[in-house]
Amino acid sequence: MFATSRLLCRRGGDRPHALWDFNLTVGEGEIVCLVGESGSGKSLAANAVMRLLPEPHVRVSQGTISLDGQDLLSLSEAEMRAIRGDRMAMIFQEPMTALNPQKTVGWQIDEVLRLHTNLNKAGRKARALEILGDVHIPAPASTYNAYPHQISGGQRQRVMIAMALVLKPRLIIADEPTTALDVTTQKQILKLIKDLQQAQGTGILFITHDFGVVAEIADRIAVLRLGELVEQGPAAQILRSPQHPYTRKLIAAVPALTPPPEKPASGEPLVLEARSLRKTFAARGGYLSGKRNPVIAVKDLSFQLRRGETLGVVGESGSGKTTVSRIVTRLLESDSGEVRIDGRDLISASKTELRALRKDIQMVFQDPMASLNPRRRVVELIAQGPIVQGVAKDVAHARARELLSLVELPPAAAERYPHEFSGGQRQRIGIARALAMEPRVIVADEPVSALDVSVQAQVLKLLADLRDRLHLSLLFVTHDLRVAAQLCDKVIVMSKGEIVEAGPTARVFANPEHPYTRSLLDSIPGRDWEPPVCNVA
């Protein structure tokens, strides 16, 4: 039904062709997953099909794109506009930015119908309400009149899907449609896409970087690497026995869902202990807007961390897990409670005591770009902590250079600035900076969520390795249960600021007791798929 052949896209930059010899077909009622890491050109391929490339810098230099036998590249812009939305539609990654914040949901669906159909006003409204019902939006009539910011992220994505489906298009291109969503919402959205696609026989080109999602939804898989398709074939075959080394590498990097075996209760000393932490964000109303209710971010939270142990804090967005990491490092003042490091309380420490205590508890941040001062060289970034603690500058710099090799970066990296590194390398710098203080505990707040899977695997391996060699304790905050399974000895599951379940990872994952934990575990994409053990060349 839909095919591209020998598609070449030209652009300036790191390679002469952004896409090279790109042949892909999507059949009727088929879901084809286009998989690749960042920079592989997968979003570019989608935009090329929709003819939404930023021409003339990036254009299709050779090849054909056809939909039902019709060559899209030969169409005029006006003919193309008639096809977009009508016979092919797109679902974007971030529904908040893809929807116009100034218009109601109903208006935006109505616009699609107004442009492409001859329905009258009442007919359009009826159709819009019907499609909102089809995507399982509770109370379609009230959502119809709501503005995008008034509905939740999952509902916004449903609205996007409704807009894409309302004209029953032949082809839908979904560009990472669930990446910005929580796992439980992701599961519902994936199921919705699959159900509707089966009912309408639509072909879907589904772009993703997540092999779990692929395992969940794909009929066929195409793997893209630096603009070239390295492998494509039926989903079952590629997921079970990938042929190309790059595909193998990608699949091998997917963390297996098998947590480490439960360790016997160790006699290791207690390093970090949190007792009944509590944090409420007072919502500051203006003089005129009246009072808003304060938000309870963390409610009566306690945990213990022993030496050499890794404690995972898992939960969905808004569960308060990031607040926990900020309170424990006292970047955020808690309302009450204690955080003890080797018996010394961090929460009640004075300014000078705090400075000494900070040495023992260090943090690795989520966004490796934002957490490194862009105006400082790497060696200064790493040595900064020890210098503040009173170490002589040349000693600290020498130590910083040693740490670079510990995090597997070349010595030449010392003299460079953060923007010259890739995401994974920057995160290594962040880890080196934390290690420079020779801490007892490292608090890692989603340290790998901004990274590609293969890079993710390396950084996780490095963290685990350093933890074992240096007898560190890790407090690991993550939304990704696969990552938690990989690294954590124990987990606490948080929901709405409270711990709903805690225990050794193996036990919690095998026998979740709380319904929330169970739904989280059920929602892991591709949970039934066991990644094959491949030999990575």
Next chain:
Amino acid sequence: MTHPDTSVASRPLPAASPAPIALPDIDLAQTRSLVLWRRFRRNRAALLGLILFVAVVLMAALADVVTPGDPLRIAGSPLTDPLTVASNPWGTDQLGRDIMSGIFHGARISLAIGVVATVISIAIGVVIGAVAGYFGGRIDGALMRVTEAFQTIPSFVLLLTLVAIFGSSIEIIVIAIGIVSWTAPARMVRAEFMSLRRREFVDAARNLGVSDMSIIFREILPNALPPVVVFASVVMANSILMESALAFLGLGDPNYASWGNMIGQGRAVLRTAWFCSVIPGVAILLTVLSFSLMGEGLNDALNPRQKR
């Protein structure tokens, strides 16, 4: 936020560690300024500004070589027209003082006033804006009320008041200009700080035990400076204008040949000897123009979203 990651490094690493860094070995500080210069050079107007600025600086530097002697001494017959007498090529004023000499020596005064007043106003603005933006809350509230108090009084009226109270020596004038023009830089620095203090690298520094003052001035300030540098050119142009306006009203320091003084005195003979006020007027115009053109060019060059 998108990362300003347009360089070589955005590609994922190969599986095997250690990670190689495929970058040519070059001196980074040097390339940075080179890139800036290349971007600046592309803007023709900015180049014109730079040329004018260099010309003014040369005038100030060579004043004693080209037009030696006191610019306030009598150097010819009064009100000589320009281009008539070889020793007074730009003519003389009603007291017979050489206008060319006045312009060259006046360049020194104007530049000095511009630079010193700008340094004073930017320094006050940076400290107040940084403290207000970083700490927020009550401190911010208090400092911003003070700023607003200054902003509600028209700055020139405040300047007149200060000069009327403290006298019109050149030092007082410079300090007074600095005091009336710090509010805009303060607001600008505050806005920059409010967005930068939420960035993770600030948390990272706090987590290392870095003190607040050190975070403000060594971590955040370098990142907040580019727009301030650009704005400094506006402040500098304004300072020169303010000094001229003061001198025009007869409140300048009479012991120095400033351009404003020359216009102020030339005003009396404007209908018979236009050149007495027009020549220094053009000098002020071109100098102020040079600053604003350069400022605009710097703004473009320092904008990180621009390609090299």
